[in-house]
Amino acid sequence: MKIPILEEIKISTLEMSELRALFSKFKVGNNPCYTDLTNLSADRLLEVTTVLELVLNEMNISPKFPYPYYLITPHLDINTFFPLLRSFESIPNYFKIEGKRVTNKEQKILDKIEVICSQIQNQEVQARLEEYRMSILPQKFIKALAKEGMYLEKVLKQLSGEK
Amino acid sequence: MNKKTKLNLTGKMKEELKGFEDLIEGFLDEQEEQKIKSQLSNDRNYDSFKNYNHLELERERVQKLSSMISRKIPNVIEHNMSGNIVEKLTSYNYNIKEEIVDEVKKFDSIFNKNIRVLFNKAFRVK
Numbered sequence: 001m002k003i004p005i006l007e008e009i010k011i012s013t014l015e016m017s018e019l020r021a022l023f024s025k026f027k028v029g030n031n032p033c034y035t036d037l038t039n040l041s042a043d044r045l046l047e048v049t050t051v052l053e054l055v056l057n058e059m060n061i062s063p064k065f066p067y068p069y070y071l072i073t074p075h076l077d078i079n080t081f082f083p084l085l086r087s088f089e090s091i092p093n094y095f096k097i098e099g100k101r102v103t104n105k106e107q108k109i110l111d112k113i114e115v116i117c118s119q120i121q122n123q124e125v126q127a128r129l130e131e132y133r134m135s136i137l138p139q140k141f142i143k144a145l146a147k148e149g150m151y152l153e154k155v156l157k158q159l160s161g162e163k
Numbered sequence: 164m165n166k167k168t169k170l171n172l173t174g175k176m177k178e179e180l181k182g183f184e185d186l187i188e189g190f191l192d193e194q195e196e197q198k199i200k201s202q203l204s205n206d207r208n209y210d211s212f213k214n215y216n217h218l219e220l221e222r223e224r225v226q227k228l229s230s231m232i233s234r235k236i237p238n239v240i241e242h243n244m245s246g247n248i249v250e251k252l253t254s255y256n257y258n259i260k261e262e263i264v265d266e267v268k269k270f271d272s273i274f275n276k277n278i279r280v281l282f283n284k285a286f287r288v289k
Contacts, residue, residue, distance in 0.1 A: 003214075004221065065232065066225050100214055109218040116225045123232050132236045138245035145252040152259040159266040159273070 001114040003102060004067055006032045006095040014048065019055045029061035030117060032095040034070040034088070042075040049080040062125035066117045068095075081126065 009026050011019070026033055037045055049071065056063055063069040063082045070091055071082045078084070085091060102110065172180070180187065267274045 003218070065228055097217060102214070103211065106215055106218050109215075109222050113218070113222050113225050116222070116229050120225070120229050120232055125232060128232055128236050131240055135240045135243050135245070138249060142245060142248050142252065145249065145256060149252060149256050149259065152256060152263065156259055156263050156266065159263060 001110045003099055004031050005097055005099050006091065009033050009035045011035055014051045016055055020059065023055065023059060028069050029067060029121060032067045034072060034091060036072045038072055038074060042078060045073055045075055046078055049082060053081060065125050066120045
């Protein structure tokens with residue numbers, strides 16, 4: 001495995017077989033990547049992300065974990081499972097490092113990272129995240145109930161204290 | 164360890180520079196920092212340490228991600244307490260509401276007093 005360094009993927013076609021080959025070439029999921037889609041309108045962007053989602057789902061790759069695949073666009077409100085960013089500068093500097101020759105010691109760590117990454121990819125990451133999102137939905141309801149309880153306590157305290 | 168450079172100043176010069184100590188200290192610190200940075204960039208090992216450190220951090224990050232996805236999230240889903248908490252809070256709120264109604268229903272409660280005043284004012288026999 002190479003050191004994971006941010007790479008740009010330039011998409012010139014929406015043909016699924018070519019996209020699959022492109023994603024395999026850039027090792028999406030094993031390497032942080034980004035695609036600049038700033039020149040696309042919101043409708044066109046939605047079409048493109050739909051196709052990209054289909055390809056990644058087919059390849060069982062999550063665009064978030066272990067390595068992100070960012071899309072750069074000014075339309076951040078569209079509904080997609082890709083991490084969207086407004087500009088290249090918004091990408092975390094953590095991934096913007098220079099590629100260097102690795103020593104034996106570093107190679108060992110990279111091998112470990114590769115094993116852990118494959119463990120992550122063996123899980124159904126997207127499904128897990130969706131399940132998690134659904135399981136934490138009642139939290140908002142709990143918050144509202146707790147808030148109501150506190151208000152009622154206050155009212156009761158005032159009523160019994162006023163006598 | 165880095166030693167701070169000390170300036171040898173005469174008494175007269177010290178008096179002239181009175182009030183500017185913080186400014187001068189900040190300037191000297193900045194110079195010291197730049198010196199350390201240039202020393203580090205000249206150091207051949209610095210880059211390899213940086214690389215190694217980054218990979219170690221990366222290993223930790225990926226390890227944490229793995230444990231989150233394979234252990235923590237399934238745990239949270241399996242042992243979800245939300246239903247019980249909602250039930251408890253609902254019954255707690257219901258009990259408090261009942262207590263509030265009991266308080267309001269009492270003969271000498273503020274609510275009854277105000278209602279009494281209102282009625283007495285509105286329907287007084289002239």
